[in-house]
Amino acid sequence: MKKTNLQSSSVTVADVARHANVSKSTAARVLGGYGVTSEKVRERVHASAKALKYRANELARSMTTGKSKTIGVVVGDIENSFFGIAVRSITDVLNANGFNVILANSDENFDVERDAVNVLVGKQVDGLIVAPANRYETAHLENLKTLNCAVVLFDREIPSMDVDTVISDDADAARNATEAFIAAGHRRLAFVTATIEGGREDNGKWRIPTSSVGRRIDGFLSACKEAGIAEENSLVVLNSDPDLGLGASISKLLDQPERPTAILASDSIVALEIFKQAQKRDIEMPDALSLIAFHNADWTEVTRPTVTVIDQPVSEMGRWSAEQLIKRIEGSAEPALHHVMKMKVINRQSVTSPK
Amino acid sequence: MKKTNLQSSSVTVADVARHANVSKSTAARVLGGYGVTSEKVRERVHASAKALKYRANELARSMTTGKSKTIGVVVGDIENSFFGIAVRSITDVLNANGFNVILANSDENFDVERDAVNVLVGKQVDGLIVAPANRYETAHLENLKTLNCAVVLFDREIPSMDVDTVISDDADAARNATEAFIAAGHRRLAFVTATIEGGREDNGKWRIPTSSVGRRIDGFLSACKEAGIAEENSLVVLNSDPDLGLGASISKLLDQPERPTAILASDSIVALEIFKQAQKRDIEMPDALSLIAFHNADWTEVTRPTVTVIDQPVSEMGRWSAEQLIKRIEGSAEPALHHVMKMKVINRQSVTSPK
DNA sequence: CTTTATTTTGAGACCGGTCTCATTGAAAGA
């Protein structure tokens, strides 16, 4: 005379309890794997659970425990292989520790990032890994301290924030690469990045919202300055017109009468665009144009010439950020860590002396 | 004399209600944006909410509404640019419609995929977009019908399942590419994929778990057969030894005395590996080896020779799957759609007559 | 065979929202 439960609506602990002839509390104990229960009851409850095809509602569980076992990851663009690799290593570590990852793309746009962070916080994520698009806009991240939501900054620091951060030694790497150009005899250099301008600072310097790019520019310029390269021969090319895109900036750069003989590309996408445009213009590489790129993208080994790159330890960075986040979630209260990872250049064929 | 609430624990509707001197129900109405409230009360409640820095707990909301506004996306490997682009377009559409995306990598491993799906269902996702790793193992997906969880299959169909699916015309594309090889005079061909073997079918044919790859192989072989190419000259190279990796299979392929003069690569990663190994062996391309690759990866335009590719409409596929999923979530009951997208080859320099 | 200690179980509050339903109060109609 029992009511056959064939409805699609979900089976709850109460249902299992009823079927197993125990109280809701007891059923919950065995299904939730906490408290203490007798062997006999455990078997009975598990049998009922299987019979009814019980599935725990993790939302309800998170509700009461306050732990969602979910992490928000906010990156610039998952299509970018740099972030692709990062997200992969992050999710691997987190999944292995029982966390899930909600992914958000900021498109390197601060407003999008802020909204994403807010939504994720609303979803009660236990923590966030963010590659902040703008080092000058930090309110949305500062707020997280008030809530109990751990944060790790990935690839980009925010000087004003005392929070776990993993970056690579961008300035050093850029300086080294630039010095390599100069040592090879180059005197007209350019640094190219897809980052858009963020206005000017008080001292007249460009404000570069993306902190990693800012540091790379610092390194590039300091090496140029040290070698006595004139300002007009140490160009920094930003994505000045987001409508036209970076391609336009690169066109302009390569089409100018006295174009640089060596370019440092801020990421592999920029490098690829430079490569394409150089080929289109029959600019012989490396003889007419030397190139070094940040990020050892898979294709850089296969072009002619192969591309000398600055190899970022992307996976390691991702792993570190995930592991550090877990430590925080588990309650670690040690002072915020600023982890700087060393990059190394991989010398290939795209650098030579200017002809 | 009010108790100052500086604790980090979250502010609830009840707190806001108390502060605004209204009932919990009323506060909930204005904060949740439902029901009817007076102008005056609305202002007061919003003011209190702002003062207390109220943030809705989306988990609690999902709990009662039964809608989590979260979608699970399960792909083989987010590092693969094919999936990177897919996930990007999927998240774009879903975010624009108020959904969040929980990302999972299956590593093309069925067990991992099953576990991921189960976890996601436990998290009460409203729907799933899955690129199933194995077309013969479907129980975990069949189960979803019972629960009210929408599914869309991405890039890979499961013949036995009547569920929304978007794929591309893999067999046709593979056949066309193969015919192009044959028309150019090739008589020793190979199809290379990173997919592992799945044993044999009753008729002796290999079981290919990845359905898209299976269809491509069908297309490849049918074109070979039609042209009268001998079986030993229409090789299908799988990742026969997962420990050694695909590189080993490709080495073996290229090192054999009578190596193929034309290779069809099942994805851009395979193509890249072939490219690298051919270069290492000084196998001149395209003269000594022609190549066509599935997926118009960004780097294929920049190699020497540039690579002729079969361009999959990845973004469109992602968009379609997301849009279709939303329709289902919104209650659409039309019969399951099997959407097949056309691919087109982009002719570049990697195909020529065998010398 | 009690008494006491210990293990198991059950009842019910709680998390933070939504939602139903009854109640209040003010405007409109008689």
Add this chain to the structure above:
DNA sequence: TCTTTCAATGAGACCGGTCTCAAAATAAAG
């Protein structure tokens, strides 16, 4: 002025788990 009507509000159940605390059952000790 006294209903009638309807907008606005409040009280409280509910979602599906967890968790506290007391009661019951069992085991050990006297």
